[in-house]
Amino acid sequence: MQTALQELARQSLLAMGRSAPNPPVAAVVLERCGRSWSQAAAGATEPPGSRHAEIVALDRLTAHRPPFGAEPDALRMYVTLEPCTHTGRTPPCTRRILATDALHTLRAGCRDASLAISGIEQLQSAGRRAAIWPPLARLADDFLAGFVSRSSGQGPRLHLKAAIDSAGRMGRRSARQRISGPAATAFVHALRSRMDAVVVGPGTIVYDRPQLNVRSADAEALSQAAEGARSGRDWLSASIVAHCAMLLQSPLQQPRRFFLLGDFFQDAAVWLRMQAALPGPAPHYALLENGDRRWLTLAADCSTLPAVRDAQFPAALRSWLTAAGCNDALIECGPGLLRALRPSMQRCDRLLLLESRLVADPGPEADAIYAPREMLEGLRRFADVRWREDELSLWHVAD
Numbered sequence: 001m002q003t004a005l006q007e008l009a010r011q012s013l014l015a016m017g018r019s020a021p022n023p024p025v026a027a028v029v030l031e032r033c034g035r036s037w038s039q040a041a042a043g044a045t046e047p048p049g050s051r052h053a054e055i056v057a058l059d060r061l062t063a064h065r066p067p068f069g070a071e072p073d074a075l076r077m078y079v080t081l082e083p084c085t086h087t088g089r090t091p092p093c094t095r096r097i098l099a100t101d102a103l104h105t106l107r108a109g110c111r112d113a114s115l116a117i118s119g120i121e122q123l124q125s126a127g128r129r130a131a132i133w134p135p136l137a138r139l140a141d142d143f144l145a146g147f148v149s150r151s152s153g154q155g156p157r158l159h160l161k162a163a164i165d166s167a168g169r170m171g172r173r174s175a176r177q178r179i180s181g182p183a184a185t186a187f188v189h190a191l192r193s194r195m196d197a198v199v200v201g202p203g204t205i206v207y208d209r210p211q212l213n214v215r216s217a218d219a220e221a222l223s224q225a226a227e228g229a230r231s232g233r234d235w236l237s238a239s240i241v242a243h244c245a246m247l248l249q250s251p252l253q254q255p256r257r258f259f260l261l262g263d264f265f266q267d268a269a270v271w272l273r274m275q276a277a278l279p280g281p282a283p284h285y286a287l288l289e290n291g292d293r294r295w296l297t298l299a300a301d302c303s304t305l306p307a308v309r310d311a312q313f314p315a316a317l318r319s320w321l322t323a324a325g326c327n328d329a330l331i332e333c334g335p336g337l338l339r340a341l342r343p344s345m346q347r348c349d350r351l352l353l354l355e356s357r358l359v360a361d362p363g364p365e366a367d368a369i370y371a372p373r374e375m376l377e378g379l380r381r382f383a384d385v386r387w388r389e390d391e392l393s394l395w396h397v398a399d
Helices: 002-015 053-064 094-100 119-125 134-151 182-193 202-208 219-226 236-249 267-277 313-323 335-344 372-380
Strands: 025-031 037-044 074-079 104-108 129-132 157-164 168-173 197-201 256-259 282-287 304-306 330-332 349-355 367-369 385-389 391-398
Touching: 002 025, 002 037, 002 134, 025 053, 025 104, 037 053, 053 074, 053 094, 053 157, 094 119, 104 134, 119 129, 129 304, 134 157, 157 168, 157 335, 168 202, 182 330, 197 267, 197 313, 202 256, 202 335, 256 313, 304 313, 313 335
Parallel strands: 074 104, 104 129, 157 330, 157 349, 197 256, 197 330, 256 282, 282 304
Antiparallel strands: 025 037, 025 074, 168 367, 349 391, 385 391
């Protein structure tokens, strides 16, 4: 069973960042021949309009079986979310399950509150042994908390990420400054590829001119650093770190980029053209209400949001991401976004700190941008997972 749980985690990780607005569900099928059970097939939810995890697994089961091979005595499915019962872009998964005669047992990690009719109950009514199975609950929470939060009206799960050097600096005002080393950089690119959205604030746009795309990174540096990682309670410190090298060696998956526009800068038009030319989904823009109105004439389909310091900003940001169908959003924080969003964090949100042991060249002291001291102190004080190897540190806060 442990092997099946590991495969479910792997499939879930591979589905993240590509399935939204659908959840990144994973499924594993076991088959029994005689007295022994073995893993026969696995799958994860594909991009919108394509197959759900259960269908992918069952299709692979059929495709990989020899034409004259022995039929299994029984099949058993483990899936992180109960099967759907409605016809949307695809037929209901329960229909395919019920059409698979040997599949008598199904165990799910959690219920889907967005369903009008429970998939578990529908299967039970048809005589199948279907139930929520507690050993899958933690795995479901690790990967589906964003979908559950968004479908219940709370908005997507936010992953707040901040990078600092050993002196607490986040950058410089006059020029772009690299804070993180090879391992942390590789981690960020792998993390971006697993998110439904990557968000950056107006200060970072002005100072760094970010691209936010996923680029080739030093997977070997991260792989070596991960060897010393201590397993934590959540998938960020356990699953993603363990699989970062694998993700970076697979085809790069470009994230959806969300930019919060504020102060104007001289090369804004050039930067916007560069964003439009990058591979991957088209970027999303939102002008903050205290921002420069010239952005509206340049940025296509620009939304509007309250200023970062406005008390309504956190809720408005979540609503913007919800409307875009995002389950998990990586917020690459400068000091302003960190101050604004930290107090509004929900139970399922994540707070990450990438801290370099190196001291970045600070330049003139007046030019340095420091992380909010009170935020970093609180982050360290309430941390329940800490992983540090080389220049990469992660803190996860669960309120």
